[in-house]
Amino acid sequence: MAIDLTRQEEFALVTLNQPEALNALSFSLVQDIGRVIDQAAATDARALLFIGAGDKAFCAGANINELAGRSLAEEKTSAARGQAIFAKLDDLPIPSIAIINGYAFGGGLELAMACTFRIATAKAKMGLPEIKLGLIPGYGGTQRLPRLVGEARATELVMTGRTVEAEEAIRIGLVNRLVEGDPLEAGMGFAREFTCHSLPVLAWTREAVQRALDMPLHEGLKIEADLSTLAFQTEDSVEGTNAFLEKRKPEFRDG
Numbered sequence: 001m002a003i004d005l006t007r008q009e010e011f012a013l014v015t016l017n018q019p020e021a022l023n024a025l026s027f028s029l030v031q032d033i034g035r036v037i038d039q040a041a042a043t044d045a046r047a048l049l050f051i052g053a054g055d056k057a058f059c060a061g062a063n064i065n066e067l068a069g070r071s072l073a074e075e076k077t078s079a080a081r082g083q084a085i086f087a088k089l090d091d092l093p094i095p096s097i098a099i100i101n102g103y104a105f106g107g108g109l110e111l112a113m114a115c116t117f118r119i120a121t122a123k124a125k126m127g128l129p130e131i132k133l134g135l136i137p138g139y140g141g142t143q144r145l146p147r148l149v150g151e152a153r154a155t156e157l158v159m160t161g162r163t164v165e166a167e168e169a170i171r172i173g174l175v176n177r178l179v180e181g182d183p184l185e186a187g188m189g190f191a192r193e194f195t196c197h198s199l200p201v202l203a204w205t206r207e208a209v210q211r212a213l214d215m216p217l218h219e220g221l222k223i224e225a226d227l228s229t230l231a232f233q234t235e236d237s238v239e240g241t242n243a244f245l246e247k248r249k250p251e252f253r254d255g
Contacts, residue, residue, distance in 0.1 A: 019054025061106025198236035
């Protein structure tokens with residue numbers, strides 16, 4: 001299959017599984033990504049990890065053969081569908097991580113940017129090269145990239161379509177961390193740094209930060225106050241406070 005959803009310990013793992021095609025995004029694969037996101041949301045997984053099969057690519061972007069001869073209506077529908085599917089990751093109750101080992105271009109990078117976090121190996125190469133085809137990104141790249149790296153740098157990257165190497169990606173904030181060794185093990189290790197905490201509180205934390213980008217500071221502060229009050233009412237907040245006072249590790253139960 002072109003995509004696999006498996007369980008790795010406490011994590012749901014999505015593998016883009018067409019290494020011979022550099023895990024390129026066909027239109028059917030985009031649909032399948034939406035399906036597996038929904039399936040993962042229905043499990044008790046504590047994080048959702050995305051990885052590309054093989055050692056050459058996370059996802060090399062669109063299947064260019066599918067782009068030729070399409071009508072304007074087909075392209076508009078396809079862009080809206082892809083954006084909606086990738087946006088499922090914003091509403092997912094658990095955090096998501098893109099493990100970038102090799103190429104992440106076009107729609108592949110847009111998928112990675114839709115995830116909560118991105119980690120990359122030293123050989124990762126990223127970019128939005130659509131301009132070289134006379135196109136612009138259509139699955140959220142022009143919107144998410146500025147939020148990660150700033151308007152000026154994002155404009156440059158989209159308008160030139162140039163490739164970003166791993167060291168630059170970490171420097172500009174496109175990825176959260178560079179990792180060594182087995183990429184999947186590194187991804188799970190990164191995830192464990194936060195999945196050990198209360199999942200409801202993690203979700204409220206994500207919501208507070210996400211909403212900070214969409215409203216003035218004084219409105220964002222009200223949201224933060226409301227969400228922090230919700231967190232204060234949980235059993236996990238009682239456990240966390242008691243554990244601190246008793247000088248022990250907390251045992252959160254996601255309640």
